[in-house]
Amino acid sequence: MIRSLRVRLMLAATLLAVLFMLALLPAMQGAFSLALQDSIEQRLASDVTTLISAARVEGNHLQMPAQLPDERFNLTDSRLLGYIYDREGHLVWRSKGTREENINYKPRYDGRGNEFARISEANGQEFFVYDVEVKLLGGKSAAFSIVALQPVREYEVTLEGLRENLYLGFGAALLVLLALLWIGLTWGLQALRRLSQELDEIESGTRESLSEQHPRELLRLTGSLNRLLHSEREQRSRYRDSLDDLAHSLKTPLTVLQGVSEDMAQRPEDRDQAWVLQTQIERMSQQISYQLQRASLRKSGLVRHQVRLRPVLQSLCDTLDKVYRDKRVRVAFDLPEHCYVPIEQGALLEMLGNLLENAYRLCLGEVRISVRETLSGIELCVEDDGPGVPPDQRARILQRGERLDRQHPGQGIGLAVVKDIIESYNAKLTLGDSPMGGAAFRIHFPVV
Known part of the structure; x- marks a missing residue:
């Protein structure tokens, strides 16, 4: 059993802090995940806007420039993927980075305007998709779905890094919090330490009572202890006075009886009775001393x-x-x-x-x-x-x-x-x- 109040409070505070952080971690991870997905959605929307601004319609056919304004669409090893589908879902254009990818994505073109989703392929790969339905291109009537994709793997790597940093940050914050709690508890328990020191001084006899220089929460306790000390001293004093009075009152009759026995011992015919009387007087004196000593035995209480x-x-x-x-x-x-x-x-x-x-x-x-x-x-x-x-x-x-x-x-x-x-x-x-x-x-x- 832990007998230190500071250690108990510290363990309780540590448990509460750990439980609070364990409950807060999933919420913060969810918030980071949503914020990161929002960021990906906005970036893919910007990429789709780049594709829309570069697209032209000539003779009911889509024309895309050889070099797009965003260099990522022009690189064969880019992880930014761009597709354009017609109304029937046929692929009419793809960026250079898609040549090594075999993505089975079919736009729905259902009139909702745009859609941000997460899709899974048969090979286990996952992608974030931002699909925009376009009806006008360059001022001409057109019906296309312009799609930008990004692998989910990059999102998961970023989220994992954020999670690790979050764990490290929470761990460091927990250590700092525990250090501050220990300092705060040490400072807060100084009042109890001062009270303990004053009790030690009372036990050693260097102090008569507890001082009033304590927090309000302890004043009732110190007041009760002071009254107990005062009552104990008065009771012990009265008890000792009563014992002294009793011993004094018994001393005189025993002295008289002792003198009578000595006088009797001078007469040969009364010598045996005098010896018996003296023996009983001595026994009475010893018994009275014993009983007085036994009655006066008291544990020292608060005074050591x-x-x-x-x-x-x-x-x-x-x-x-x-x-x-x-x-x-x-x-x-x-x-x-x-x-x-x-x-x-x-x-x-x-x-x-x-x-x-x-x-x-x-x-x-x-x-x-x-x-x-x-x-x-x-x-x-x-x-x-x-x-x-x-x-x-x-x-x-x-x-x-x-x-x-x-x-x-x-x-x-x-x-x-x-x-x-x-x-x-x-x-x-x-x-x-x-x-x-x-x-x-x-x-x-x-x-x-």
């Missing part, structure tokens, strides 16, 4: 985010180095200096924070983060040299509440959050084995 990856990774690794300072994890970066990923910065921090925290916690001492560009997009990979994940458990650990590591506290929602974030940006998460020996989490961001 691009975040530089290295500073985010460096900041997260510096923090995790302090948390796991006794482990002394070595982190290797295999990515371009100026590498960008198509995701919002907050979502990127949440996603990489969970993946890197898992890698730091489970690795033996090495973690590697790499980026590889492919034809279909960008692939981000987080690997470690830890125990890895068995193939039959990989699908399960991406589900909410599922964990393989029971030695460390947690509710098993980190990878579920990562999965939700990745899917909200139309990306894909795959879990496999790393050449380092541990797990390899690969995130593929498609081309946008």
Whole structure:
């Protein structure tokens, strides 16, 4: 399927132009043919007039001069043929060029005056005939048919030459027309190209809304897009404010409950109940964080985010180095200096924070983060040299509440959050084995 609007319009215009020219060609060829036949008729009429002016009647007999005014009648190899017949259709004179021709033509002498026709001979030859009935010659009463003939072959050669020139002319005209159409379409679609550029600027964050410097036909579209952008920003802002208010309102009760549990833990008889309470409070806190994070995930809509990856990774690794300072994890970066990923910065921090925290916690001492560009997009990979994940458990650990590591506290929602974030940006998460020996989490961001 052709996705270019300019190419579609060009193909449609080309088809219409070709159909128009194909319909016009027969009409023009017919017009040329009629014009050429009219020209032949007029020339033969002039030749007949030459014969009439040279003819004399003496003693009821036709007398023709030895040399006619038109030299073509005097040449034996001339293609202009002249005949004169009497009333009964008997041939009484013929020009010198007719001696090699055997034409079986009989004039009708029916009182119509003159006739222009096309005749065919038994041998396949065709001729144009102009036949004039004459009743007076040199002021004397006479009855003759004076005929001038011309082979049709010359007409067909001329018509074929005209047809070839017509095809060449139409072909050249079609090429010029298509070139002009391409230039016109390119100029006419500049408005759409400017609109596309402005949308790219909005997606990259360098522009807030579409301008009004567009053709009238596009103003309604740009106005609707601007209203959509404004509505989306307001909705996202209200939603984030509501989430912040909810998180703040839940934070205080959880803090109070946490303090009560700590007080209970000081009393030996309540230590077991305090542990249960603290576990449930921690689970509630993690579940609230997960649900808030999940609810805040939204596709970027008309705004396309691009975040530089290295500073985010460096900041997260510096923090995790302090948390796991006794482990002394070595982190290797295999990515371009100026590498960008198509995701919002907050979502990127949440996603990489969970993946890197898992890698730091489970690795033996090495973690590697790499980026590889492919034809279909960008692939981000987080690997470690830890125990890895068995193939039959990989699908399960991406589900909410599922964990393989029971030695460390947690509710098993980190990878579920990562999965939700990745899917909200139309990306894909795959879990496999790393050449380092541990797990390899690969995130593929498609081309946008």
